[in-house]
Amino acid sequence: MKAKWRLLPPLVVIGAMAVPASNVARGVYATRAGLAPDGIVASTGSRVNVSSCVKIGGIEDSGQKNSLDPANQPSSQNSLMVNAMYNRLMDLDSNFAPHPELATDWSSNKAGTVWTFHLRHGVTFSDGHPFTSADVVWTFRRLIDPAVKSEAAATLTFLNAAGIIAQDPYTVVFKTQKPVSELPVAISTKNTYIVENGYTTAKLRTGGVGTGPFIPVKFQPVQQVHLFVKNPHYWEAGLPKAPCLAFYVIQEATTRNAALDSGQIDVAQQVDFSTLPALQRDSHIRLLKTGASTSMTLPMWVDTPPFKDNRVREALKLVVNRQQMINTVLLGQGEAGDDNPIPPSSPYAWRHQAQQQDIPRAKKLLAAAGYGPNHPLKVDLYTAEMIPGAVNMAQVYKQMAALAGVQVNVIVGPASEYWDNVWLKHPFEMSGWNARPPNEALTIAYGCKAAYPETHWCVPGYDALIAKATSTVDAAARRNLYQQAAKMLSLQGGEIIPVFVYTIAAERVQCTGYTPRVQLYRGDYRYVHCSG
């Protein structure tokens, strides 16, 4: 009797767990993911095996926030999926120049207040509905609709619902109050993917349809793998090359590399540069690099002592040996920055080289500002590992600043709290920005009406330059104005921008055709395919 009693508790617990066990045995999990037990994709009826799909490993999981509605993108993973199934009017290349996608050509009036877009003929949504101007109007009107609560509304303030007009089924006109010289770039963001006319937020969440190269299979927000099959009626002939895509998220870097190496995934959206040495030796993996992508910055409040004095700001910029910082912090995977948000390699940069380190001049400037060996400049620098390498960068900066007699006190906090509790709240801290087109890069954090005034920079001359550029239709003249604004930031601004990181993706050697973009949300999977 007693021996039997002993077995009872563990048996009860094991019995309680037997239900999920039997679920697996019956293949319930497989069905939930849209696969029949033998790997056939059930919902579309096409005989596609998951192992023939191009498997993509992402880095950020938005869990239950996942959605097929382009209006709100909770993570880069969600953006990759939106990219796979929708198109925009224009695609932006790595220099943010627009190229035709659903729009074939566009032009504006001389003032830049009326923009006309001609749309591509013969495109259909995956439910058979033909693509027309009504879909474009619906898409943009809902992005600026307060009830939709889209994150795009903040950058589309130049649009109003009445000014988005369907002139005929294949022509859309955007009319703005003030001139917007780069409207095509401004309406090509991570949210402006074209959805079908009449599709509301509720319907788009799990049931969105697009014109893009892939079609979702039984999309649910919380799934381990999100499956997309090839769109047989995609408007670009011969594309996409892959029969299907499978999106995974692997947050742990070691696991992601191991999965890539063993073939569990074919493409890793991003690899940690700290794992680069191991990956470079791996013969199963090919590394893919972008140009200058995310910037890592040290903003200072220009209205607060000691940073109020431009000599101090200049000195703090001069202490940095940018190439050395790239070599130590980023293991060589970056481009030197020139203290303005436009990378020196960009055609919009005011000079194509970065500020060089100059310790003697830094010391002279500090002395002129009243600091010296008897009265050293002491500053607190707030940071966290909210971007890989940020803490190391702060430490390296501290050592470089010490060469000029500046004492930097690095204060490290938890990464998950940084953007909520530390950012924008201290006179000297660290930050970083994803790659953006010049107008957005120069206004998002700088200027009297900036959304995120990291440096409290408010100089009327600067705002005037930007306003003029926004209304200058001539491209060369506009570039000149951007260059003047960038020069102002380099020489007088409060943001030290020593580096731009290269985004590094990886694919298995048996795969080809994937090119990562500097815009992290833009995953272009039209050309990628794998053999074996």
Place this chain on the structure above:
Amino acid sequence: MIVKLVIKRLFLALVTLLVVSAFIYWTTAILPGDVAARVLGRESTPAQRALFDKQMHLDQPVPVRYAIWLNGVVHGDFGRSLASQLSVSGIVAPALSNTLLLGLYALVLYVPISVLLAALSAVFRGRPLDAGITIVTLVGLSLPEFALGTLLLIAFAVIWPVLPAMATIEQVQGPLDFLRTAALPALTLTIAMSVYAVRMLRDNLIDVLNSDYVRMATLNGLPRRRIVLRHALPNALGPALNITALNLAYLIGGVVVVENVFAYPGVGTLLVNSISVRDAPVIEAATLIVSGVYILANLIADVAAMLLNPRLRTS
């Protein structure tokens, strides 16, 4: 009389659960960071955030929100996820069943591994085998699950690639495939649990092997193996039951880290994601369920111990 005791324990367990639920709700409510900003994004306007706060009752004081939530829980409704408006039970249930499955797998591996290692260690006490097993268990005790999991990953998915790195259990083609796919996370949990059991079981077994009746059996000429398996081991297992119950509770708790390492879609992954997006209803539901399992495991251990040992039946 035993029934009265069990009912009393059950009642205490419920009260504990209630106190835990209040604590969980309070700590989630005071998490720093603006929930509306997290859910709607950094670029949302103050008007959008105010509307969100109103809709989610976030402008009410904490005790009022707790009462609303508790009322729902008692009726089986855990509310709607803040981040996604999906029903919380719809999100938590599949994740929970995945985790329980992983737990079951780890448990099934844990029993034979602990017993075998402990028996070998005790029977060959003082010899190289015992020393080897002791060293391995002590190292295992000192390693955090994250390091253990990563080591196993490197060993069996990179250097000698026989097991998958990522536990893609939503694609398994049957029970055998599941066993292979979830092997690494289960093994990590098993090792993390069994190191404690091996230590305790070994000590118990050594005591039992030195006792009079075992000596009597040896003198009577019974074969060694029979003595260990049929006489010594069943008596040594008793106290190990308690540690198994605690290990069960640990399973659900320690699983968070292990799931993250292997991208296993269970309660751990769900909790980590929900915390980072401040999705309070999901955090509260998942934590409450995990606490419930812990309390239940302890309750079972207590009751089992009372049933086995009359001396513990105080009234």
